[in-house]
Every structure is written in structure tokens, then in C-alpha cells.
Amino acid sequence: MAVASDVPKESFRLSMLIYDTRFRSLTIQVVVLILFALAVAWLLNNTVQNLAIRGKEFNYAFLWQRAGYDIQQQLIPYTNDSTHFRALLVGLLNTLAVAVVGCVLATILGIFVGVMRLSHNWLISRLMTVYVEVFRNVPVLLWILLAYVILSETTPEPRAFRVTDEMLAAGQAPAARMWLWDTVAVTNRGMNIPAPVFDRPLGTLALGPLTLNLTFLALLAVIAASVWVNRRLVAAARRQQEETGERPATWWKSLLILFVPAIALLAALGFHLETPALKGFNFQGGILVAHSFTALTVALTLYTAAFIAEIVRAGIMAISRGQTEAAYALGLRPGRTMRLVILPQALRVIVPPLISQYLNLTKNTSLGIAVSYLDLRGTLGGITLNQTGRELECMLLMMLIYLSISLIISGVMNIYNRSVQLKAR
């Protein structure tokens, strides 16, 4: 009406920038932007001044210098002659190793505990409640430190495993024994486990900085191929079932397809396990798993599993009782009711908080510093930083890497989340 046409006639006054809703949000944004720019400029100016005072300059050339320190656990070849960048990669892989193993184990344990906590069995549900409450309400650092101390201070020294001729003659047993049919030895230096060895390996293929392990690739290819063939087999069986109403027996064919090619390849490559054995003062052969890795993984798994258990429980409880009853009314058995009716709906509630637990676990791997586990923080943010004195570069790069890992995990899980979300409406 008239009001609308009156507005343009009004001359612009400065106070309108604040009191007129048409301009106010613009004013606020400009003020915020100016303040933000000023703050950034102030920080940058300080940084430049501080760098100048210390006589440093901001560059990443140090990454290509010789690192000069050893890393206990390496998933890719590394010596102390390698570059700092190589050390960074080793650290990153160590971080990811704990994160992946921890997430998988924590999910399995968490689902188990969560379901058990809903059990009608009074004793079991109480036990699980105690587990969840104890692990949730105590800092994860305590579990890491405790696991590490127990592993490294209560386990025997390697020489406790020794059997001498005198002891044999006297019929004495050694002070410590290996586990699992003499294949695993837990000492105060680490856990010695059997290593897979190939007598006739296929060798490696060098592609620039990357080296590909052909043996491993061949094994992977064979397994993938058998899984694919097995899927075709099951699909064919289902087609036949839908056409004729009778399902051909496939289980023995599946077993053959899945296992025979892989076993044949392993036999052809001369696969066997090399068990650790006490030679001199220490165990030789096999793989030495550092206690820092075990302690960190176990502690993070137990801690995160308690949170995942609560998420799973809440997810299952969020599905109304009517769904179960409806499934029973349709004649589904309890197992199928869970698998076909409850879980698909519960997953929708479970997945988003589960993602943030995975993120938390991944970020908590940085607590490996407490047990001197050389992860990304230990290499790039620890020894490299101390040796080169490049705090600014190292910290920024490290934050960037952690940030990318977090964003990738949440991105991937969000895609999955979208695929299980309600499609209706």
C-alpha cells in the first residue's frame, strides 16, 4: 500500500544502518568481516615479526632432509636415513593403523555389549551396565596408561623363557611359557607373533616412489575374483529359486570357490608361518608388536566400545515395540525380525552418532604420545618438530592432516548415512 511507496522517498540517514532491518544484517556482516580481517592481519603481523626475531623463515624444505631417527613400528620401509617426509608417512600410517583396528574392534564389542545390555538376563545386563559406566566415566588416558604399564611391567623378560640343559636335567620348567602352542611370546619388550612368510614370492614392482608388493596384490586379486564368482553363483541360485521355487544347494560350491583358489595360490607361493624363537638374549623371527600399539588399541577399543554400546542400545530402543509385534504377527522368527525389521530402522538412528565416535577414536589416537607410540603426532609433531625447531610448520601441517582425515571420515560416513535414510516424503 502507501507505506511501500513511501519508503524510497525517505532520505537515507546513518542511523538506518543499525535500526532499519533492511540494512542491519548488512551492517553487522561488514563489521564482523572488518573485525575478522583485523584479527587475521594482527596475527599474521605478529607471526612475521616473531619469525624475524627468531631468524626463521616459513618453508617446508626441511621435510626433504634426513630424519636421522628410528621408528619402532613401520608399515612401509623406513630407515633413519629416510627423509622427514617419509617419517611423516610412517607416522600417518601408524595413526591410521590404530584408528582402523580400533574402530573395527570397538564396533564389534560395542554392538555385542549394547545388545547384551538389553538382554532379559538380569546378571548379564547388570554386568554390561557396570562395564559401560566404568569405562565411560574415567578418562581414556587412564586406560591407555594402565594397559601399557600392565603389558610392559608385569610381563616376563625374554630370558625367563630360556630352557637350559641343567633345567632339562633337573626337570624344571622355565619361568615363562609361550602361548597358543608355542607361537606367541609376550615379553616386556613387546609381543612376538608369527609372521607370514613366502618361500617363492613374486617380488616387488617399483613405480616411482611407490613400491608394490606383487605377492600381496596377487592374493588380493584371487580373493576378489572368488568373491565375485561366489556372488554370481548365489545370484544364479536365487534366480532359479524364483523361477522354479526350488533352491539348489550352493553351500559346498561356495566353500570351494571361496577357499580353494586362495589356498592353492598360498601353497604355490610357499606360504608358511615363521614362529618367533628365543635366540641369544631376545626372540628372533616373527613380528614384534610394540606394547605401545597394543595398549593404545586395547584402551581405545574398550573406551569407545562403551560409547558405541550406548548408541546401539538407544538405537534399538528407539524402534517402537509395535514393529517387533507386527513382524511376529507376520510369522517372522526373532532372528529374522531383528535382521529384517529392527536393525535396518535402528541403523538410521545409530549411524550419525557412530560416525562421531569413529572420529573421536581417530582423534584420540594422538594420545599415543603417553606411551611413546610414534604416530603422526609422535613423528611430525614430536621428533621432527624438536629436531628441526619448525614449530609453526609442523603444527600447521599436522592440524591440516588431522582435519583432512576427519573430514574424509565424516564425508564417507555421511554418504552411507544418506543411503540408509528414510526415502519417504
Next chain:
Amino acid sequence: MESKTPSFVRSQMLPPQPPPTRESGVVKWLHENLFSSWLNGILTVVGLIILALIIKSALPWWLNGVWHASSLGECREIIAASAGEGATGACWAVIRERWHQFIFGFYPPALWWRPILAFGLLFVAIGPVLYAGQKRVLTTMIGSAFLGLLITLWLASAPAMVFVGLVVLLGALAALAQTRPGALLWFTAAFPALCFLLLWGGSFWTPVMAMAGFAILAVVARLLAGRVGAPVAVGLGIVAAVIWWLYVSGPVAGAFASVAPLGLEPVKSDQFGGFLLAIVIGVTAISCSLPVGILLALGRQSNMFIVKTLSVGFIEFIRGVPLITLLFTASLLLQYFLPPNTQFDIILRVIILVTFFAAAYLAEVIRGGLAALPRGQYEAADALGLDYWQAQRLIIMPQALKVSIPGIVSTFIGLFKDTTLVAFVGLMDPLKGVTQIVRADINWKGIYWEPYIYVGAIFFLICFGMSRYSMYLERKLKTDHR
């Protein structure tokens, strides 16, 4: 049909029979809860075996516990003498000898009354926030704080003056709670300065002058509000307060201190440790992160592009990196980002970074609460003619915060547990810092269960208490009828 009398009809009621044994009492309970099916029976047996194993290995250890010894070796001798060779036993003597380091770190023993007093007054200060206007609860809180403080201060052998001050202060506050409970909020507002003075000591005038900055902000904002409008007045007030803090308050505090040198014996930050440190960092970061988190959540919900982008960037950045890297930023990088030769306390730096960390998580929790509100609530606020801040204060926030209480409290619990990470920047947290010192002592070398159980139990009590309180709060505030 003709009447055909049955051969026998009972004319008296039978007394009721007791139900079959299977359907009552212990047997029924056992059958329903432990052995309702084969699977359940197996589970029960497995559970019982696990329980038995735990008890078998842990019970003698607890029962053989030794409280009086001066070293681990002596402990073991006592246990071997009383329970036989090879018996295990806890050596609680280490806790008996070193408990004060777990609680106070290296805070001077003669001054322990200061953190104790600050901790007791903390409850008096949060009372008006949690139980606004409830006279009875507030008076009870002040009374119980008084009693608790009286006993603990006596145990810590505080000087007599402290008791006099305590009686006067809490008496006045109790009277205030009876007459004008709303005015107790002023004590809450003054508490940070009081707490700082008690914990760190130093001149009485430093915290007073810092508080005066807020007073200047309020005065300037109120005086100018009539002339230039509230938003500009508040902005000018902030500018005036910043100028005061940066340039004026130091010299003024110095001048007052030379005239009237009031103050307490200063305690350095590196003497703080144990749960004292954890609680100082935790409580400060918790109380500062809530307002910052609310602002960030509002910024993220805002339809102003720049404000929204900055909020999202800040939240996602903080949530994407581990707390440890932020703590290292506090200890290593702030020297690059601040003007050359700036020195400020490491505890303060850590508190600021932990506050940012918690605020980002809180912002996401509160955003969830905001998203759960129906659109109609916003529209109703608009229809009533409320402006943005009025609508937030009166309509949106009370509901959104109520919905997000479980999330907020679990963030707080996480924050309190995360205070242990300050060990990595050289502060003495109870878990790694103090325990390491104790374990490095030649007398206690090789001890691990006892200190970890002790610290873990205290953490458990505090965190479990917080989560139970949040459940209570949730039930109490539940107003929907479902």
C-alpha cells in the same frame, strides 16, 4: 432343563492356596531373569564364571591391603608376613602418604585452605544459577557449604581469621538468600575474581581492577544508550573496557597496591597440580564455553552469510583436530601469534584453548536443540513483536537448552575427562603428571594399580555424579505431556 442337584456342592470357601513354588518368590525371579531359556541359562553361567574369576583374583588383593608402610618393599613384606608367601595385596600406603599430591599438586601445605575455600564457595556461587530464587534450596546450600567448609578448613588448619571471614560472608549471604534471593547473583558475578585471588594470591587490587572493567562497560553502555542507541553503546562500552584493561588497570592497581598493600601470598602456576588443576581448568572452561557455544550455535543458524561461514569454519576446524594439537598450540604456537615478548600464564592459555574446544562441541549440541524446535515457535515470537535477542532469550533458548541438556552435560563430562591431557604441555594433571612423579619415587617404584584406581575412582565419582544430575534435571524440566 429340570433341576438336577449335583451330588455334592461345597458350601464353604476354601482358604486360598499359596501359588506354586515355580510361580513365586526367588524361584520365579531366578526363572524369569536368569534361566528363562537355554541361551539365557548359558549366558548366566558364563557371567557367573567371569564374575567368579574377577572376584577370585581381586578379592584377596583388596582384603590384604596395607595402609601403613613407607615403601612398596615394606608393603610386600607385611603382606607376605600376614597372608603367607606369594599372596597378593594392595599397597594403599602410597595413597596415604601421597594423597595430597594427587589433590593439590605442589600447592604449599600451609595454604591448602585457599583452594578448599574457593571450592566450597564455588557451590555457593553456582547455587543462584541452578536454583534461581528458590529460598529454601539456596539457604540449604549455603548452610551445607558452611558446615563442609568448617570441617575441611579445620582439618587443613586454616588461620583463625579465615573462620571469622567465613562466618561473616556466609552469614550475610544466608540473610540475603532469605530476603532477596535474586541478589545472590551478584556474588556469583564476583566469584571469579575472588576465586582467582584465593588460588593465585598476589595483590588484592589486580582482580578488583579486572572486575572494574566490566563495571565500566556497564556504566558506559547505560550512559550512552539514551543518546546513540543500545548496540552502539554496548560496542563503545566494550572499547572503553578493553582500553581500561590494556592501559589503565595495571597502573591503577599498582597505585592502590602502594597505598594499601592488601593481598595474599602469591602461588605460582607450576605449583598447581592434581585434581586442583583439573577442577580449575574444568570449571572455568565449562562456565566460559557455554555462552561461547550458544553464540556459535546462533551464528551457525544465522542467515547472515559471513557470520555463518565464520562460525561453521571455526566449529569444523576445532572439531576436526585432536585436543592435544590445540594444547600444543597453546604451549608452542601462541608465542608466534602474540606480539613479541608477551608472556602469559600457561594455565590461562590452556583454559582458553580448552574453552574453544568445548565451545565448538557445545555449539553442535545446541544447534541440535535449536533444530528440534518447531518453526512455529520462531514465528510466534515474531508475531508477538519480539526482536531477535528477546525472542532468543524468552522463547527459543529456554526450550532449545532444555532439549540439549543430555548433550551439554556429556560434553562437560568429556571436557572434565580431557583436562588430564594438560599433562602433555608440562602441567601436573592427576593421572599422568602426579602419578608419574609418585611412580618415579624410589620407594614406590613398580606400583601401578593403586594410584590409577585412586585417581580413576575420583574421576568416576565426579563424572557419574554429573551424568546422574543431568538425568534428574531432564526429568524435572520435562514439561511435555507424553
